[in-house]
Amino acid sequence: MEEKKIEVKMKRRWGMVVDLDKCTGCGKCSVACNQENNMPIFEDDSDVPKRVAFLELMKVTNDRDAKFPDVKTAYLPKMCQQCEGNNSGKHKAEPPCVSVCPAVATDVGDDGVVSQVWSRCIGCRYCQTACPYEARAFNWWKPEYDGSFKKSLNTEVSVASRGTIVKCTFCSHIWKRERDKAVAKGILDINEVSYTPACVGTCPTGAMVFGDLNDPDSEVSKLASTDRAVRLTNVIDDEKNPEKKKALLNKKQFANPKVYYLTSQSWLRDMMRFKKNS
Amino acid sequence: MDKVKKFFKACYDGIFAGTSKNMRIALYVLFGLTALFLIFAIQILFWGLGYTDMDNNFTWGAWIIGDLGLVGLGGGAFTTGYILYIFRVDKLRPIINSTVLIGFMCYLFTFVFLLFDLGQPLRCWFGFAYPNWGKGVYPASMLTEVFFCLSFYFCILIVELIPVILEHKVLIKNKYVAAIAHYMHLLMWTMAAGGTFLSFFHQGSLGGGMWGALYAKTVWYSPHFFYMAIVAAMAGGTSFMTLIPYIASKILNKELVPMETFQLLARISGFIFIFYFVFRIFDIYKAVAVYSPMGGRAYTDMWGGYYGLWMLVLEIILFVGPLVLLNVKKYRDQEKYMVTGLACAVGAIVISKLSVLLHGFAAPNFPWKGFTAYGPTIQEWSITLGCFAVMILIYMAFVKWFPLFPHLEHDEHEAHH
Numbered sequence: 214m215e216e217k218k219i220e221v222k223m224k225r226r227w228g229m230v231v232d233l234d235k236c237t238g239c240g241k242c243s244v245a246c247n248q249e250n251n252m253p254i255f256e257d258d259s260d261v262p263k264r265v266a267f268l269e270l271m272k273v274t275n276d277r278d279a280k281f282p283d284v285k286t287a288y289l290p291k292m293c294q295q296c297e298g299n300n301s302g303k304h305k306a307e308p309p310c311v312s313v314c315p316a317v318a319t320d321v322g323d324d325g326v327v328s329q330v331w332s333r334c335i336g337c338r339y340c341q342t343a344c345p346y347e348a349r350a351f352n353w354w355k356p357e358y359d360g361s362f363k364k365s366l367n368t369e370v371s372v373a374s375r376g377t378i379v380k381c382t383f384c385s386h387i388w389k390r391e392r393d394k395a396v397a398k399g400i401l402d403i404n405e406v407s408y409t410p411a412c413v414g415t416c417p418t419g420a421m422v423f424g425d426l427n428d429p430d431s432e433v434s435k436l437a438s439t440d441r442a443v444r445l446t447n448v449i450d451d452e453k454n455p456e457k458k459k460a461l462l463n464k465k466q467f468a469n470p471k472v473y474y475l476t477s478q479s480w481l482r483d484m485m486r487f488k489k490n491s
Numbered sequence: 492m493d494k495v496k497k498f499f500k501a502c503y504d505g506i507f508a509g510t511s512k513n514m515r516i517a518l519y520v521l522f523g524l525t526a527l528f529l530i531f532a533i534q535i536l537f538w539g540l541g542y543t544d545m546d547n548n549f550t551w552g553a554w555i556i557g558d559l560g561l562v563g564l565g566g567g568a569f570t571t572g573y574i575l576y577i578f579r580v581d582k583l584r585p586i587i588n589s590t591v592l593i594g595f596m597c598y599l600f601t602f603v604f605l606l607f608d609l610g611q612p613l614r615c616w617f618g619f620a621y622p623n624w625g626k627g628v629y630p631a632s633m634l635t636e637v638f639f640c641l642s643f644y645f646c647i648l649i650v651e652l653i654p655v656i657l658e659h660k661v662l663i664k665n666k667y668v669a670a671i672a673h674y675m676h677l678l679m680w681t682m683a684a685g686g687t688f689l690s691f692f693h694q695g696s697l698g699g700g701m702w703g704a705l706y707a708k709t710v711w712y713s714p715h716f717f718y719m720a721i722v723a724a725m726a727g728g729t730s731f732m733t734l735i736p737y738i739a740s741k742i743l744n745k746e747l748v749p750m751e752t753f754q755l756l757a758r759i760s761g762f763i764f765i766f767y768f769v770f771r772i773f774d775i776y777k778a779v780a781v782y783s784p785m786g787g788r789a790y791t792d793m794w795g796g797y798y799g800l801w802m803l804v805l806e807i808i809l810f811v812g813p814l815v816l817l818n819v820k821k822y823r824d825q826e827k828y829m830v831t832g833l834a835c836a837v838g839a840i841v842i843s844k845l846s847v848l849l850h851g852f853a854a855p856n857f858p859w860k861g862f863t864a865y866g867p868t869i870q871e872w873s874i875t876l877g878c879f880a881v882m883i884l885i886y887m888a889f890v891k892w893f894p895l896f897p898h899l900e901h902d903e904h905e906a907h908h
Contacts, residue, residue: 262546262863273859296707305625309707312625315634316617335617336540336610338550339634345707347548347856351610353541375539376610446857448787465785466706487788487858 224404226325227383228426228471229413230436231290233481235420238288242412242421243268246292249384249411251370253356265350267381268292268412275480287481290412290421293348293381294445294470295327301466309468310340310349318378324388325426325471329380336376345446345468349380383423384410426471441475443482451486514742521880528877531870535607542870548863549852553871554604557878559844561597561604562641562697563720564837567728568594568648569683569690574759576683582755585748585898588655589739590732592889595648596882598641601697603878633701640693647686651679658894694724702847709786710793710854711847713778719770726767727840729760730813734833739890747896750826757829760836761817768810771843775803796853796862802846809839 246252246268258264268290275285296308305312308327311319318333319340329349341349355375358366366372369386373379388408395406413423424433436442444450449467452458476482507515534542545552571590575583606612618638625631630639657663657672695717703716733756740747783790794800812835815822822828853862867875889895 260546262548263541264547271857271859298706309705312623312631313634313704315623315632315638316614316621317623318617333617333621334611335614337608337634338610339632339701341547341550342852343705343707345856350547351540351550353546354539374611378610446787448785451787461785465712468707484858487792 223323224427225425226427226471227295228325228424228433228437228473229292229295229383229410230422230433230442230473230475232420232422232436232475233287233289234476234478235418236288236290237418237420238270238272239417240270241415241417242290243270245411245415246381248365249367249370250381251356251358251366251372253352253354253358254362255354255357263353265352265356265379267348267350267379269347273481273484275484285478285480287476287478289474291346291348291445292412292472293327293383294346294468294472295325295383296468296470297321297325298466299449299462299469301462301464306466306469309343309345309466313339313343315339319380322385324385326383326385327380328382328385329378331371331373331377331379334377336378338378340378346470349378351378352376384408384412387411436475437473439475441477442473443476443485444470444473445485446487448486521884524873524877524880525884527873528881531873531877532607535870535874536612540608540610542868544866544868544871548856549865551608551848551852552865553867553875554608556845556848557604557875558601558608559698559848560841561601562694563724563840563844564728564731565594565597565601566690566694566721566724567730567732568597569644569686570725570729570759570763571732571756572651572679572683573687576680577687580755582752585752585896586732586736586756588895588897589736589748591648591651592655592886592895593732593735595645595652596885598645598648600878600882601641602645604875607874633696633704636696637693637701640689640696644686644689644693647682647689650675651682651686654679655889655893655895659892660894690724691721694721698724698844702851708851708856709783709788710851712786713774713782715770715774715777719767719774722763722767722770723840723843726760726763726813727836729756729763730817730833730836731840733757733760734830734837735886736896737830737833739886743890745899747890747899749898754823754829757817757823757833761813761823761832764810764813764817764836768814771806771810793854794850796850797864798846798849798853799862802842802850806839806842806846809835809842812836813839 243266247266250267252265252267255264269292271289271291273287273289276283279285296310298306298308300306308321311321311327315337316333316335318331318335319327319329321327336351338351341347341351352373352375356373358372369390387410388406391406391408392403400406407425409423413421422433422436424431426434426437428434447468447470449458449461449469452461474485507518510518543552568590571583571587574580575587606615609615618635619642622635622638623630623632624635630636654672654675657668657675662668663672698720700717700720702711703713705711733753736748737753779790783793794803812832816828816832817823817836822832849865853864855861855863
């Protein structure tokens, strides 16, 4: 008897939209991320540059020396931007971090999520060097979980060892869990299943939206195509002339991230572009 | 116990007997640094990289600077070998053994530094077992190329070094050893050619391509960086290979290598430096006019902080040394100018590597962040300087016990007869 093969084509392309005008900077997303992904707590966590965290809540101000009426502040939750890269000339579309790994410990899946295999990583930190968003973290110390903290570890996320790179994967273990649940119910189409990452699920103001960028009817696609959407330091978006844009894309690869930030504040948009603003 | 004591006494006498006071002090310092290296190596390998000043923003530090410098300057080995064995410039023969040894050590300690830099040193073989190949024979990752090319070229350097060891006055008395050494010499041109071929790839990748390929980082991105690093290695490496035996001959107060060999290699270095200088100016022009605006940033905005423009200025100033002092015959013929030129040449290469790394990491990735700085910890200093100390010790041992300078042996033989 020949077994019938069901081939389901992946349609998903996960992306995220963060409304910076709605974000209050409460930091719940960061806490939820740390809890969900088994972030270690080090003896000295005030050593920020060596801390291991997937989501960093960045405080952005227009000018450090600005006085009361002119000072403007925003909070920007920054996680892995899940870059896609773009096809240019002879290059394959790849995120900046994937092509550089000497041991193929990181790859981009057909759902658009940049993965990281901690047990394959040799800890050379080349991907960290290549990342323009400082999104990857290295375990400089041995990850430790003291006391009762150990009991609250998430069993779906493997604990990394010292000397490896870890990164945000849009909580893709939750997607796997949801898929398993769906299969148990008899749903075999992978595109029927959707999920919510920990940071998005916990946001109290609804500033973060997660979904499928390939689906034109999804909220995330609609929001990403508005005029308020801007991608972090991805300067190619500013080129309005389509011919010039095409020429530029042919010359050089750009990160092309799948995380969009929404804001109506022009100073913040300029800030995200390395432009000096008033 | 007595035997152990005797053994150590013999070792001590073998090394220190008949040395001058200055030499003894130098040796003590070098052995001290080696001891520090061993102590801190254990700490880093067993307790991790947390003890360094590298962090999630400044991901690489002193050891990668060491790598870039060593590989860049070690590039003199393939250049000299190629000119001697393929172009048959026999005037370079007195210096070739020393060149091969320096090249060998540069690459050996590049591996050592790379190993320390890995978070998981025990997984270093993953680079060979799971290489990131692209289409055909082209590696997708520059580090994959570094892994393979560096290893192959290191093997070649070992083969090139074997005759130096076989020609030891005790070993060479055996007729089989003598025959092997003789035929290895005859076939050495194949190694020189193969070494040059391989060197073009790893010089390009570790020295430049590794940084130039990072398309999302505007500070580094430049497709021609790969080729510039090759020229830089040929230009600076030959200077380095001249400078080291020159210093050795000053210390020993003997003519280890004839002056005309030094001058010839210095002239070659100065000549290649002209190309390197032109390439570097082109590189800066491209960065200012093309690549920085492409990445949405101004070149001058990126060159700030502690490692900003002064490094570039210093590099340009140092360029004057090799360009003028090594190319103009009037200056090259005077020892002091020649040595100044050589030192400037080595300095220009080292500064360029320093600025690639320090400046590249210090430049902020986000507009609201400032420039960062890096200060190596005692562990990083000890391991870096300790490796250099071991290199110097190995070189000294070879000068003392092996026929590193055939010219010198020849002279001494003639003096005996």
